[in-house]
Amino acid sequence: MKILVVNVNTTESMTDAIAASARAVASPGTEIVGLTPTFGAESVEGNFESYFAAVGVMDAVTRYEGSYDAVVQAGFGEHGREGLQELCEVPVVDITEAAGHVASLLGHKYSVVTTLDRTVPLIEDRLKLAGLDARCASVRSSGMSVLELEERPKDAVKAIVAEAELAVTHDGAEVICLGCGGMAGLDEAVAAATGVPVVDGVTAAVKLAEALVGLGLTTSKTRTFAAPRQKRVSGWPLSPGTGPVK
Amino acid sequence: MKILVVNVNTTESMTDAIAASARAVASPGTEIVGLTPTFGAESVEGNFESYFAAVGVMDAVTRYEGSYDAVVQAGFGEHGREGLQELCEVPVVDITEAAGHVASLLGHKYSVVTTLDRTVPLIEDRLKLAGLDARCASVRSSGMSVLELEERPKDAVKAIVAEAELAVTHDGAEVICLGCGGMAGLDEAVAAATGVPVVDGVTAAVKLAEALVGLGLTTSKTRTFAAPRQKRVSGWPLSPGTGPVK
């Protein structure tokens, strides 16, 4: 089984970290391929960047030339999953939703601890559309930007743990979801500090993707996620080698 | 006052029709400028096209060189409004939401009649995020594609009226919203046939944009819609003249 794990930003070191994290939980026989969009923002922390990332991710997956069995979109709270579901025949799993589904299996309520405050509403919106808001106790911001997670990992853990503890004691969370693809690998430290299960979206998504493939199930093509209709689309795909946008 | 009315597809005749519709209700002194994305789909009827359109609309607005007082995004049920709100200092009004807000002022419940069945969930999702779902009785599909609206206007009116009548008699709708930018101009015919107020998103959005400008109010820059952070974004803007995506 081969799973494409697509970063939403253009920082390749983050793609590598995400892919490594994915590989750490992948079953024997599951190959993980990390993809980085060829355009977009170096980190995604807002709506403009997220919409641009949605297109960057679709572009990267569309251009990928090998075969694959599932796609994981590795941006927490980002747009675009529905577009991928139209374009792909194989299952698509978004890490935001993967985290929410897995957390729901582990406790009565869960909280998300994410990066900057401005990304909180994006995550809330994605959870609402996914129907995962009813058991979400809170989405909290650690105040750390995506890039700071890489640069100052100790401070990041400290800030995340502080919010996670508030989520547990104040909001009633029994499980914590790490609210950024770039937090992959911090789960153990946060779990040790808080005493509750900590879900990382990337690893959760890989295991859910494996589960769907194992079940022989894929995205319904009946209505919302039917393949795009045949029509004139100019400027697609976008990435270099296919010439300028026309 | 100058309002940019941005089509979400690349069909210029549709941009012209939308702009004409906008001008028909604009107050004296309001200038309407129609914009067409330089790339994208000829009609937007699904998630891939809609996400791509979101970027096309942001690109078109970003590249517009004059000044303006408000932006209307003229795609019913499409993605991208939140990105525009980050990029613009002036108010941004999405026609889906404009229709819902205006309809809410006119009746106890409203329904939307849109084009293809596959776009129904997109509209439902946008209304849910906008908090406009509680008073939405139903979103119904006429079965007509966006381009068929232009090509077979009589059939379109017939199909829309049939669904609108079901919305009123069966779903409890007291107001009908036309669920496609390309339906601008059909409101009178549908109103005559059904006897209920019919809201066209484009004209509604223009009047709401005028209202916001008249109130001296614009998008809050405090959190969700703060300007994007300074960071490296490659490949932006996308359109020709700015070179290939890098």
Next chain:
Amino acid sequence: MKILVVNVNTTESMTDAIAASARAVASPGTEIVGLTPTFGAESVEGNFESYFAAVGVMDAVTRYEGSYDAVVQAGFGEHGREGLQELCEVPVVDITEAAGHVASLLGHKYSVVTTLDRTVPLIEDRLKLAGLDARCASVRSSGMSVLELEERPKDAVKAIVAEAELAVTHDGAEVICLGCGGMAGLDEAVAAATGVPVVDGVTAAVKLAEALVGLGLTTSKTRTFAAPRQKRVSGWPLSPGTGPVK
């Protein structure tokens, strides 16, 4: 265009202030007529007073002898809008709902800052019925009564700003609505202090009323707001000159 702006209490100085506020944003050619009920409470801060005000407002509008194009009901959180919609052929806009609709166009979530704590549930109920609760972060009380707003404007601004700041920092509000018709004119001071857009219901309602009239749309008469059925109604209208209630 002529818009009736109806105060819900019997304090004429407040009607004057409301009307002045309305005129400040009215488009050229829009005439504002302030109406005061001939009976009722000098300020409305509870359910008994609000239900009595509903009848007072309907009485005042019914007895108005000129023609008009729209009605604004200028009581925040008060009952009665649905009755006016039955009695009038022209659009009716309630300032509570106008504020909520406008705020929804400007930020991801909004809060209301009102007068006394006891009025909070009334406002919450009106927003819930209007379907405007999903994006309302909180309704907060400043602790100032309606009449204190007039008598101690500086203290009022201070108290409102304090709650508005909590709404922004604690509740996640990105926009503030002033939750009392008598707060008209305080928006600039509160905006300056908090840095977020501040919506006054009266001015918002005037612009929405102008928008509806400009769109040629009025209340649906299909079901909920059909004109009252022909029947025996004793004691109506209520006001002097029409004799005692029989």
Next chain:
Amino acid sequence: MKILVVNVNTTESMTDAIAASARAVASPGTEIVGLTPTFGAESVEGNFESYFAAVGVMDAVTRYEGSYDAVVQAGFGEHGREGLQELCEVPVVDITEAAGHVASLLGHKYSVVTTLDRTVPLIEDRLKLAGLDARCASVRSSGMSVLELEERPKDAVKAIVAEAELAVTHDGAEVICLGCGGMAGLDEAVAAATGVPVVDGVTAAVKLAEALVGLGLTTSKTRTFAAPRQKRVSGWPLSPGTGPVK
């Protein structure tokens, strides 16, 4: 124990029927006093009439000179209960809510069958504010006006039974609430025809009022339903003998 049962319309024969129905279930030692407003509509079937009735009911209760232990507001879907709760020290029970509470104790979901279609949204709104909507499967209209219930009882039962059966078979209702004070007395016929429990709001409210009095509990005066503040209220009370409205 003495319970005031207040009709919302001015038709005394209906007050008599309601009081008789109340007496039929009252415990030994419970006295039922029927009150009719001295002004208002002969039947209440819309918002204008309902708001006017709210004031008529408050007027009637305020002017009542004896002591009493509880008040039942006998208008299904009507406004005003919250005002009565402010004005009274004793418990106030609205028949709409009483029916919903009792029905919730008897089945998984319940439906309401009411009079004219135009009153459906009023009932839906009252149930929503009361938090009784989650288990309400539907509110259905029999098409019979309030006065027709009196004039054509056999047709009324037939029309109500038809809708009740649809509620059970189509909407999943397991209990039916009679959605009009004037339907008191029809419960047995409807129960016999449908085989499900049928709740009449008037009798339900009487028993709930007895329960509250028996528990020694009354309306909380802490916030929403605190007594009206001392202030100038002109024109109150409204009814004859107190002179014209000033």
Next chain:
Amino acid sequence: MKILVVNVNTTESMTDAIAASARAVASPGTEIVGLTPTFGAESVEGNFESYFAAVGVMDAVTRYEGSYDAVVQAGFGEHGREGLQELCEVPVVDITEAAGHVASLLGHKYSVVTTLDRTVPLIEDRLKLAGLDARCASVRSSGMSVLELEERPKDAVKAIVAEAELAVTHDGAEVICLGCGGMAGLDEAVAAATGVPVVDGVTAAVKLAEALVGLGLTTSKTRTFAAPRQKRVSGWPLSPGTGPVK
């Protein structure tokens, strides 16, 4: 009228206290019979114990040999009420739901103050299924276990009052529900300290049961609560005298 009041735990002194509390509000002519399950936990404070209690309660009621007119299940937040409704022809009232219904008649919002924090989610879930969550401001834990309520009544009152006051001042509650069958009898002390109405589920349930019997209404047998189908059930009933489970 005879009402079975069934404790959910095996502590007979608690059954006695509950029955005494029930008798204190029962109408003349209402006989209260307290039942204790013959197996189960000495106190119920979690899901395992609660599910076991559900079966213990059904067993106790099934084996009761006399006739009776209603059943009260006296465990706050516990499972099992739906099973009793299937097994009994007479009305069944759960004290959690009884408290919520009565509280809803007394104030705009109510809170529950219960025992241990771990029982909060059970209560929240029961209120959600009963449709009583919309007006529930909060469920708060006093930190006292069920057995501590008996052993340290003064500390219990103190802890409950502290949380009740927070519910009123911080959560907007206007009514407090005592969230444990073992709190019966503490209502007056808590009401005196907080100034708001305090609802005890046991007494509330008794009066609601009397109301239902007085109305001649019982559980709908149409769908959810139809009697169990004829089939092979081994090991039932469970209690001694009927032999070991087979």
Next chain:
Amino acid sequence: MKILVVNVNTTESMTDAIAASARAVASPGTEIVGLTPTFGAESVEGNFESYFAAVGVMDAVTRYEGSYDAVVQAGFGEHGREGLQELCEVPVVDITEAAGHVASLLGHKYSVVTTLDRTVPLIEDRLKLAGLDARCASVRSSGMSVLELEERPKDAVKAIVAEAELAVTHDGAEVICLGCGGMAGLDEAVAAATGVPVVDGVTAAVKLAEALVGLGLTTSKTRTFAAPRQKRVSGWPLSPGTGPVK
């Protein structure tokens, strides 16, 4: 890895079928152990049976003497999962919730097709508590009892397909969940007939259980699902060999 798959009824042939179904999707290295309660109903189709089954399942798992890595509760819509989560250190997956989570990853909305109409509300309630109701388009009954599924498999498929098709065309479902553990194995036939993905709860639960184990995650023991407190519990465990209930 070893997964206990616990049937909720006492029909061993059904346990065998469920276990076979589980084994068909289990990863290499995953051992499936089927458990049958030693007491309970031969099929579970209502609340009494379901509550009794909850205890039977807890009894069976508690008495199981080997070690295991996860538990699957194989009753669609049944009670008891929360109790198991308290008693077990390993992850517990309920097939109702597993089906809902997996279906949510495959389409915009899903429907459940179950056995008898009386079980529909049980399933709706479980989905509501699991937060899986927002994307559930409908729960439909095939009219077939659990035992008829075994006896008349062809009729069962026909009846299920008929409802599944209505769910897709009428309710907007894009995925179908088979709403009974006894339907395991019918997924291919239903998928072939309807053209949409069909999720069987048993297989879905096995793969989710494997995913949780693979992630090294288990139930949070922080609050709701902490182990039962030390206390006197009489009559437990229930099954033969441990003597009669005391």
